[in-house]
Amino acid sequence: MRGPQLHQSSEFILPRGSGSRGRRIRRAYGLRVRSGHAETGPGSAFSAVFVFSGHENEFQRREDRLHGHVPLFRRTRFHRDTSCEKQPEISGGVHGMLVQPDFEVQQTLRGRAGNFPGLIPGRETDGRRWTMAKKHTLYDLKSPFTFDEKAAELFFSAMLESFVNHYYGCNYFYRLCVEKNFSPSSLNEFEDIYKIPYIFVNTFKERELISVPEEKVKLELTSSGTGGQKSRIVLDNLSLNRILKIVRSVYGALGMLDDKNEVNYICFTYDPKVAKNLGSAFSDKALTGLAPAKEIYYAIQFDRAKNDFFLNEEGVKKQILKYSRDKKRPMRILGFPAFIYKVLIQLRKETGSDFNFGAKSFVMTGGGWKGEADKQIEKHRFKREVGEILGMPHENVRDLFGMVEHGIPYVECANSNMHVPVYSRAVVRHPLSHRDLGYDAAGVLHLYTPYINSVPSISLLCTDKAVLRKNCACGIEGDYIELLGRGGITKHKGCAVHATELLLDKKK
Secondary structure, X not given: OOOOOOOOOOEEEEOOOOHHHHHHHHHHHOOEEEEOOOOOOOOOEOOOEEOOOOOOEEOOOOOOEEOOOOEEEOOOOOEOOOOOOOOOOOOOOEEEOEEOOOOOOOOEEEOOHHHOOOEEEEEEEOEEEEEEOOOOOHHHOOOOOOOOHHHHHHHHHHHHHHHHHHHHXXXXXXXXXXXXXXXXXXXXXXXXXXXXOOEEOOHHHHOOOOOOOHHHEEEEEEOOOOOOOOOEEEEEHHHHHHHHHHHHHHHHHOOOOXXXXXXXXXXXXXXXXXXXXXXXXXXXXXXXXXXXXXXXXXXXXXXXOOOEEEEOHHHHHHHHHHHHOOOOOOEEEEEOHHHHHHHHHHHHHHHOOOOOOOOOOEEEEEOOOOOOHHHOOOHHHHHHHHHHHHOOOHHHEEEEEOOOOOOOOEEEOOOOOEEOOOOOEEXXXXXXXOOEOOXXXXXXXXXXXXXXXXXXXXXXXXXXXXXXXXXXXXXXXOEEEEEEEEOOOOOOOOHHHHHHHHHOOOOO
């Protein structure tokens, strides 16, 4: 799949305010760019125009979306208040360019069709009129585990869109790409995705990286509790809407989405009302939306007198006993496995019996046993014992891997394998040479996703050791990840490490 084809001799108008971004376009593409003047009044011109292919643009006043090349007309400005019916006049050729994605763009174009991949012919006017072909976006795909040609094309287009956004929107990422001699014109075919310069995950603990104006930020997340060095990840509306779609799609495909039947929840995580910016709290808030909540109980609560969180073990036990008497509703338990296992074993000893929550109940764990490695039990034993105590199939005890810097959930299937969905790609690399090790070899995990519009985590090198495998016996297409732990000798402290301190009753 090829990238945008540009006429190097063309002269383009950039509205006032394009500044250094305009100069970057000139450097990257060798275009002769001349600054223009923004008009005053309600029809003021856009602040920037970028090069792009496969752009997704959400209308502010319309539900339609545009896909394909969004053009900048030679010697023509777009205006915020220009409706789809009032098309700008064209004086010269039209070439594939990107308009910054938070503004409206005209739906109908006049020009030569050859310049617009993805356009379909419309009616004749004074010159041929072409209308954007309506396509689904990557995030509208019905199946998150169908890796066909359409999914590959949409992933490439989404990655190109995302790369251009971060390339021109984040100075740090731009400088990194310049140093690596990588620009939008470097993305010409699918395999080029894996050449995008990476950001090491710990960089987000040391720098505040952002690709959108601060006023566009709708949610701020951090990756650790009060004791660890924090990653600050911000989400704009576009990113937030995408990840909520992704979560429902992935869990739905794995049989864990139920919009009809109410569920009682116990979350062994922080109450999002108090820890609303913590990544694990946000994750569990999203997961409690997979089935209507009759009641939600958060096990890690805030003690205002001590100004700290604590694990309310007795409260959890009472809540499980209460839910067991509700014969109409299943139960879902979410959170850190060390907490879940400790409380359930205690409850079994105290009651001398197990429960019968049934086949519609689930336990969803995340965060691992970091900080409690000496007490960690084998995964299949954990699933078997938890299933026995709660009276549910052990296949309904599912682990997930995710990180606030990346966001995509990698969720276990019934065979306990964490599958890679169409919204991301995973590669395992040699820790020194960074060579792609392919399948069945242990290395450092490298993740790619285009969904985050607000932070340049499009290509993320992790601290996790992993093996990439394929052909899971469950029948799900694509690759899956086998995690082997954290790489290196430094302790990478995150949500789970801080949380397990509560198990040890550490005083602050």
